Amino acid sequence: METDKGVVLATERYGSAESWKYVSNDGVMERRRDGSEGHSGGNSVFGVFKSVFLPQGYPESVSDDYLQYQFWDTMQAFSSSLSGTLATQASLRGVGVGNQEATVAAATVTWLLKDGTGMLGRILFAWRKGSKLDSEAKKWRLFADVLNDIAMFMEILAPYFPACFTFIVCTAGIFKSIVGVAGGATRAALTFHQARRDNMADISAKDGSQETLVNLAGLLVSLILIPLVTDNPVLTLCLFFLFTVLHLFANYKAVRSVVMETFNEARLSIVLQQYLKDKRILSPPEANQREPVFFEFGQTVPIKLGVRLQEIAQSPEDLQLALKENSMPYLLGVRNGCVCVCLGPEASVSDEIRAMCQAVVLSNMLSSSNSREATGAAPKQQKGHWEMVHKSHKLMDAIFNPLLKGAEAAGWDMRRTLIDWDEWRVEWKTKSS
Structure with missing residues (x-):
């Protein structure tokens, strides 16, 4: 069959997606795609999607659990984006947006206090728990998302307790600062696990693209939700609890899908x-x-x-x-x-x-x-x-x-561990020495 079409001189492939062959035909070297010739349009669309949102060399360049984790991570990011919209609306209403009696100075002071306490919380949490985030990445990843939902729930309730509004939003700000440290650090640990070709930067960049796409989708849905939930606290709470349940379930499935080959x-x-x-x-x-x-x-x-x-x-x-x-x-x-x-x-x-x-x-x-x-x-x-x-x-x-x-x-990586050792090292003397 090959003699009818010509002699195959060489073959090549791009990752595991496509393969090509070079054929000698009447003294001319032609490049042909292996397989069916009639599906290149669909393949090209899928190829563009892969090159934009997936790491180069996928799936060989990432761990086996990458796709399943990213699917559930996308689901939790989408639900968290919608919950965040509801919380942001409540916070803005609490600091006086839409209230003619509210002053700009009072709203500014509240917002500065919220940001300031959040900064202090970020520093203190990184000091106390920073070394634990590598060895227990799954636990802290899930903890961060649970704490994030608690913080957003506090922000939604804050406007209904005006006497304690500043205290509540400052506490929520501390929680969110902890979420930022724990979520970011554990994401880095998981990215290190997923990288199979020293391609952490590429995986992180594509993860950012995926998250941006999800946030854009969340933004479009939020534009529909905001007119419905404005001045409707019952609907706001119902939607928040619905999104929270989806968020926590997706996070649980995400951390459960991670398979680390190093010992903690x-x-x-x-x-x-x-x-x-x-x-x-x-x-x-x-x-x-x-x-x-x-x-x-x-x-x-x-x-x-x-x-x-x-x-x-x-x-x-x-x-x-x-x-x-x-x-x-x-x-x-x-x-x-x-x-x-x-x-x-x-x-x-x-x-x-x-x-x-x-x-x-x-x-x-x-x-x-x-x-x-x-x-x-x-x-x-x-x-x-x-x-x-x-x-x-x-x-x-x-x-x-x-x-x-x-x-x-059995497949465990024995070259390194994620066991959380403190830094004390001791040299002792035996009787013989």
């Missing part, structure tokens, strides 16, 4: 617990499906990573107990009902993973022995804690290497 505390704990149960290594999709996306409080013994030596050893005897049966570049101990891990400066990524696994094992031991309330002051309790530490060392010696090899074979 939650995913590593899930994989370890399953391995201890039946020696099976969970794949990244399985572990991500089980990973909690809401914050949990008071369910397990707390774990502190990268602490000072003083958190573990209060005396030379404590230090020797911490070093007993331990040849690893980290130390474990129990203090005030918390499992504390002290990291050495030469610890590798696998050492950090092992330390976290051992801390989880020790936390489970403490939980099963009902010792969460222990303060570490009683000598018997302290001795029992060190026995648990030594037992956890022996357990990790037996299971860690098979666990590490199995996790790498």
